[in-house]
Amino acid sequence: xxxxxxxxxxxxxxxxxxxxxxxxxxxxxxxxxxxxxxxxxxxxxxxxxxxxxxxxxxxxxxxxxxxxxxxxxxxxxxxxxxxxxxxxxxxxxxxxxxxxxxxxxxxxxxxxxxxxxxxxx
Amino acid sequence: xxxxxxxxxxxxxxxxxxxxxxxxxxxxxxxxxxxxxxxxxxxxxxxxxxxxxxxxxxxxxxxxxxxxxxxxxxxxxxxxxxxxxxxxxxxxxxxxxxxxxxxxxxxxxxxxxxxxxxxxxxxxxxxxxxxxxxxxxxxxxxxxxxxxxxxxxxxxxxxxxxxxxxxxxxxxxxxxxxxxxxxxxxxxxxxxxxxxxxxxxxxxxxxxxxxxxxxxxxxxxxxxxxxxxxxxxxxxxxxxxxxxxxxxxxxxxxxxxxxxxxxxxxxxxxxxxxxxxxxxxxxxxxxxxxxxxxxxxxxxxxxxxxxxxxxxxxxxxxxxxxxxx
Ligand code: SF4
Ligand SMILES: [Zn+2]
Numbered sequence: 001x002x003x004x005x006x007x008x009x010x011x012x013x014x015x016x017x018x019x020x021x022x023x024x025x026x027x028x029x030x031x032x033x034x035x036x037x038x039x040x041x042x043x044x045x046x047x048x049x050x051x052x053x054x055x056x057x058x059x060x061x062x063x064x065x066x067x068x069x070x071x072x073x074x075x076x077x078x079x080x081x082x083x084x085x086x087x088x089x090x091x092x093x094x095x096x097x098x099x100x101x102x103x104x105x106x107x108x109x110x111x112x113x114x115x116x117x118x119x120x121x
Numbered sequence: 122x123x124x125x126x127x128x129x130x131x132x133x134x135x136x137x138x139x140x141x142x143x144x145x146x147x148x149x150x151x152x153x154x155x156x157x158x159x160x161x162x163x164x165x166x167x168x169x170x171x172x173x174x175x176x177x178x179x180x181x182x183x184x185x186x187x188x189x190x191x192x193x194x195x196x197x198x199x200x201x202x203x204x205x206x207x208x209x210x211x212x213x214x215x216x217x218x219x220x221x222x223x224x225x226x227x228x229x230x231x232x233x234x235x236x237x238x239x240x241x242x243x244x245x246x247x248x249x250x251x252x253x254x255x256x257x258x259x260x261x262x263x264x265x266x267x268x269x270x271x272x273x274x275x276x277x278x279x280x281x282x283x284x285x286x287x288x289x290x291x292x293x294x295x296x297x298x299x300x301x302x303x304x305x306x307x308x309x310x311x312x313x314x315x316x317x318x319x320x321x322x323x324x325x326x327x328x329x330x331x332x333x334x335x336x337x338x339x340x341x342x343x344x345x346x347x348x349x350x351x352x353x354x355x356x357x358x359x360x361x362x363x364x365x366x367x368x369x370x371x372x373x374x375x376x377x378x379x380x381x382x383x384x385x386x387x388x389x390x391x392x393x394x395x396x397x398x399x400x401x402x403x404x405x406x407x408x409x410x411x412x413x414x415x416x417x418x419x420x421x422x423x424x425x426x427x428x429x430x431x432x433x434x435x436x437x438x439x440x441x442x443x444x445x446x
Binding site for chain 2: 026037040110
């Protein structure tokens with residue numbers, strides 16, 4: 001089991017002390033993904049807290065691995081509006097994915113117009 | 122402020138995310154957008170609109186450090202009788218930009234199935250230069266001979282008129298000096314070493330806002346003071362209109378937020394007449410490629426890398442299920 005976890009890049013664990021709180025660890029990632037996901041989670045009104053840290057700045061250099069933790073505590077919206085932390089993360093990733101996809105499409109479209117029929121290379 | 126129906130759809134997300142930070146109503150938002158301002162062979166300038174700092178900064182970081190390219194990584198020195206020592210030359214060779222349009226067909230060397238090196242993860246070159254018949258000779262990127270037909274070759278810069286520039290100078294040899302090396306290029310990214318970074322510049326800035334109360338300034342300041350006000354800005358944001366004898370904003374885009382104008386206004390009891398700020402939802406990017414990839418390709422690849430990361434995060438999270446209690 002621990003072997004299995006060690007090969008995972010994304011590890012999520014519920015926090016046993018606080019309800020609706022979990023810790024997400026993404027290996028080999030840094031602020032680029034951490035800050036993006038943290039920020040997107042905060043946009044979800046049902047997420048109460050979301051933060052990330054890189055435990056040690058040098059870890060990446062020594063092990064070529066970066067551990068990144070995202071803590072989040074979604075709070076319960078009175079009745080049926082509640083959402084579990086994994087769901088919130090999936091939603092955030094999904095929303096960002098869709099946004100970047102749109103940006104990429106429009107970028108390529110515009111670039112083509114700019115380049116005209118001149119070959120790109 | 123948040124409507125429940127706005128969650129979990131692409132548009133609803135834009136609503137919740139960007140509408141809220143600017144305090145706009147539910148309807149008053151715009152979709153995130155990229156607008157190319159300039160595009161040339163090596164430089165792209167574009168605006169990223171209606172997102173926030175976290176998106177813009179992630180994009181910047183990925184462009185600099187995580188877009189993979191090819192660079193010379195291993196140098197086997199067979200003969201070096203030049204004035205420069207081996208490591209010095211090897212370092213220079215590493216920094217030579219290699220055309221990486223086909224970088225996707227290669228594996229990272231530590232993820233490749235082979236034990237040390239193969240055609241899937243490396244490209245071999247030969248560098249052989251002898252200075253026998255001259256007093257001095259230049260060794261440049263033309264001396265780097267590919268040993269395979271992989272389309273990874275040193276970048277040949279082309280100027281605005283489409284004319285090839287001189288190849289990149291590596292070093293000089295004087296009479297009877299010789300250089301004989303085997304080079305191996307590998308795939309990597311800027312996180313590992315800056316030589317793999319595809320960009321020379323990746324700059325991001327918020328668009329400045331400069332506002333002046335023209336009536337107030339032109340009423341309360343005499344002409345000399347007005348001219349002084351125009352002259353004090355180091356970036357020539359303001360202009361003095363000789364016909365109207367008035368201060369005008371000429372180019373607010375150039376402002377560097379030095380608040381020199383604000384200080385002047387305060388000293389002259391005109392606190393409210395000058396406003397300096399930055400737009401929080403608009404970022405202007407300038408990305409200058411080293412020639413290894415086209416600039417728009419770099420940005421597009423960076424977006425795709427971010428997308429891949431998020432996709433992986435999303436799918437990996439699904440196995441943890443939705444066990445809300
Ligand atoms: S802040 Fe500085 S650069 Fe900007 S308008 Fe004022 S004086 Fe000019
Ligand atoms: Zn290999």
